[in-house]
Amino acid sequence: MGTSNSAPAAPTLTVRVDAPGAAINSTQWGVFFEDINFGGDGGLHAEWVKNRSFEFPDPWMGWKATAATGAQWAVRQEDPASPGNPRYVRLTANAGGLTATTSGAAARLVNEGFRGVGVRAGETYDFRVLARQSERGAWTLRVRLRGETGAELAVASLDGFTGAWREHTVRLRAHGTDAHAHLEVELLGVGFLDLDMVSLYPTKTWKGRPRGMRADLVQWLADLRPGFVRFPGGCIVEGKVLDTRYQWKTTIGAPADRRLIVNRWNDEFRHRPAPDYYQSFGVGFFEFFQLCDDLGAAPVPILNCGMACQFNSGQLADLDALDPYLQDALDLVEFANGPVDSPWGARRAALGHPRPFGMRHLGIGNEQWGPQYLERYARFAKVLKVKYPELQLIGSAGPGPEDDKFQFLWPRLRDLGTDLIDEHCYAPAEWFLRQTHRYDGYDRNGPKIFMGEYAVQSVRTGSPENRNTWGCALAEAAYMTGLERNAAVVTMSSYAPLFAHVDAWQWTPNLIWFDNLHSYATPSYHVQRLFARNRGERVLPVELAGLSDRVYATAASDRGGRDVVLKVVNATSAEAEFDIHLAGARRVNSRVQVITLGSAGLEDENSLDQPARVAPRESEGRNGAARFTQRFAANSLTILRLGARGEE
Ligand code: AHR
Numbered sequence: 001m002g003t004s005n006s007a008p009a010a011p012t013l014t015v016r017v018d019a020p021g022a023a024i025n026s027t028q029w030g031v032f033f034e035d036i037n038f039g040g041d042g043g044l045h046a047e048w049v050k051n052r053s054f055e056f057p058d059p060w061m062g063w064k065a066t067a068a069t070g071a072q073w074a075v076r077q078e079d080p081a082s083p084g085n086p087r088y089v090r091l092t093a094n095a096g097g098l099t100a101t102t103s104g105a106a107a108r109l110v111n112e113g114f115r116g117v118g119v120r121a122g123e124t125y126d127f128r129v130l131a132r133q134s135e136r137g138a139w140t141l142r143v144r145l146r147g148e149t150g151a152e153l154a155v156a157s158l159d160g161f162t163g164a165w166r167e168h169t170v171r172l173r174a175h176g177t178d179a180h181a182h183l184e185v186e187l188l189g190v191g192f193l194d195l196d197m198v199s200l201y202p203t204k205t206w207k208g209r210p211r212g213m214r215a216d217l218v219q220w221l222a223d224l225r226p227g228f229v230r231f232p233g234g235c236i237v238e239g240k241v242l243d244t245r246y247q248w249k250t251t252i253g254a255p256a257d258r259r260l261i262v263n264r265w266n267d268e269f270r271h272r273p274a275p276d277y278y279q280s281f282g283v284g285f286f287e288f289f290q291l292c293d294d295l296g297a298a299p300v301p302i303l304n305c306g307m308a309c310q311f312n313s314g315q316l317a318d319l320d321a322l323d324p325y326l327q328d329a330l331d332l333v334e335f336a337n338g339p340v341d342s343p344w345g346a347r348r349a350a351l352g353h354p355r356p357f358g359m360r361h362l363g364i365g366n367e368q369w370g371p372q373y374l375e376r377y378a379r380f381a382k383v384l385k386v387k388y389p390e391l392q393l394i395g396s397a398g399p400g401p402e403d404d405k406f407q408f409l410w411p412r413l414r415d416l417g418t419d420l421i422d423e424h425c426y427a428p429a430e431w432f433l434r435q436t437h438r439y440d441g442y443d444r445n446g447p448k449i450f451m452g453e454y455a456v457q458s459v460r461t462g463s464p465e466n467r468n469t470w471g472c473a474l475a476e477a478a479y480m481t482g483l484e485r486n487a488a489v490v491t492m493s494s495y496a497p498l499f500a501h502v503d504a505w506q507w508t509p510n511l512i513w514f515d516n517l518h519s520y521a522t523p524s525y526h527v528q529r530l531f532a533r534n535r536g537e538r539v540l541p542v543e544l545a546g547l548s549d550r551v552y553a554t555a556a557s558d559r560g561g562r563d564v565v566l567k568v569v570n571a572t573s574a575e576a577e578f579d580i581h582l583a584g585a586r587r588v589n590s591r592v593q594v595i596t597l598g599s600a601g602l603e604d605e606n607s608l609d610q611p612a613r614v615a616p617r618e619s620e621g622r623n624g625a626a627r628f629t630q631r632f633a634a635n636s637l638t639i640l641r642l643g644a645r646g647e648e
Helices: 213-226 285-297 323-337 343-350 369-385 403-415 427-435 470-485 522-533
Strands: 013-014 029-034 062-068 071-076 088-093 107-111 117-119 126-134 142-144 151-156 167-174 178-188 191-202 226-232 300-303 361-364 394-397 419-428 448-457 490-495 499-500 510-516 520-523 538-540 541-547 551-558 562-571 578-581 586-596 617-622 627-632 636-646
Touching: 013 562, 029 490, 029 617, 062 071, 062 088, 062 427, 088 107, 107 191, 126 142, 126 151, 142 448, 151 167, 178 191, 191 499, 213 285, 213 510, 213 520, 213 522, 226 285, 226 490, 285 300, 285 323, 300 323, 323 343, 323 361, 323 369, 361 369, 369 394, 369 403, 394 403, 403 419, 419 427, 427 470, 448 470, 470 551, 470 562, 470 586, 470 636, 520 522, 522 586, 522 636, 541 551, 562 578, 578 586, 578 636, 627 636
Parallel strands: 013 578, 029 226, 226 300, 300 361, 361 394, 394 419, 419 448, 448 490, 499 510
Antiparallel strands: 013 541, 062 107, 071 088, 088 191, 107 178, 117 178, 126 167, 126 191, 142 151, 142 178, 510 520, 538 551, 551 562, 562 636, 578 627, 586 617, 586 636
16 A cells, blocks of 8 residues: 555545445345255254154155064154144054064164264264153163264263153263264163154254254354344245245244244255255244344344245235234234233243344335235235334335336335335346446435345356356445445345255355355355445445446445445456545544455355355555555455544
């Protein structure tokens, strides 16, 4: 970095330090969570046992159950542990008729996990099971974790069963590591033994919570510092048919009572079928609110509005049958914000959170369109605004950012007084680069914009060939300069989707990828993180003179006007050097923090093997002047944080 006192030779980037504009909302940069790509079950939800309550249509999916001669397995529903998930398995072993296996066990149950079970040497795992046994039974369970090739990684025993359903638990300590391990349970005894909710979690979860979330995955979110979490989607809100829509009330309370349903991504893509994809709701609405609390992020729930996914059945709840949907919405507000002596506030308190969650936003439908949507939106808005006028309602502008559906919905949602319009965009890099001025002309007095789902598609939407390249992330960064400059109208935005299992995904690209033991952040993640962590408080006007039209910039004041945060995207293939002019700066500190994100090739990606190929680099420079020259690497995002105050 050099300084110059001479008149600026073009090109120049001028930041009007003395003319702070719109406030940048704390919700400017958030995250979008959906249980897609095994991002929930098999991902964020740290449970390792798939089909733990035998409720999949094939009750044995994910399991191998063998029995010695004289012993027999049966799936039953009579007198279940939980009426919500009624199935359980019974092993009956007749005394005398039993030919013991070499281990003396009457039977063996093996669960394959989610493309395996992730086991790490030195860590502990909590096995739980709901069980009851026949009168005078004396059953023992020998619980093992075995590696892919059968090597024992951990073992523990469990007994003390009675004639009543009760949860039993034992902790295993692993002495080996394997991303594709499996859980094996040997059953020793005679009579019968009933088993349900067979479960295995690592002890080390996010914040050490029993039955908690995968710590490494939440850590990525914590590091990003999102302003909000959108939850639970995504099309998953809608379901392929209304019966399998997401219903928040079935996702709270005792895990065994949370009614399992099919995951709508189960067979969505013929090229990526996932017949074993179901929703156990181990991460349900309470956990979602709790996560937002942990992250200091605003909760942004999206609810079904009586419409199933319009890419599937498009099934509609009649307008005169919307009451249950409306009631769910009203009750959710009370669950999140109501006093502890209100019925749903009391439920929240009983679950361990008497303090309200402070929910300020609610999405009505996910990615809906057409006149039927508007009718339903209007009904929801009317009911919700009467009771909760301060609640910010989010309406959908459909799946694309400029198609007929969008053109039809947008003005009508505005006329309905929608607080925030949810725009979605999955498009090529060039679209995002072209649209950096998209919001410059949006009416500042109209609805606010929630750019609720977006991501550059390197091939095309829905293609399994899409990749998370640096080129994609760079175009997103360029686009995000336009979102920040227009913070007066775009008050929320989130990349989508969030998580993907490398062995079990349906949709690509995604922000964070993981296997059963490791995870890595994509270049797009780093862009999101850098913007979120350098959000700033007020937009500062930026003028570009004599620069390539593939250079994009935004600036903000921060720390009560003491800092200027400048974000520059150089999307040209050559290094750019230009003057920076901090116009109206009263005092400029000499220290400058410089963060750069870039890579030699636009095709470069991160991976499990090379997780930090594209990662930010931070350095400190010297400045001290209101005018200086700065170099910006080819195809890079640079963030400069300078101590500079504007004239008063
Ligand atoms: O992010 C993946 C999907 O894309 C979302 O579920 C849906 O809202 C959109 O079509």
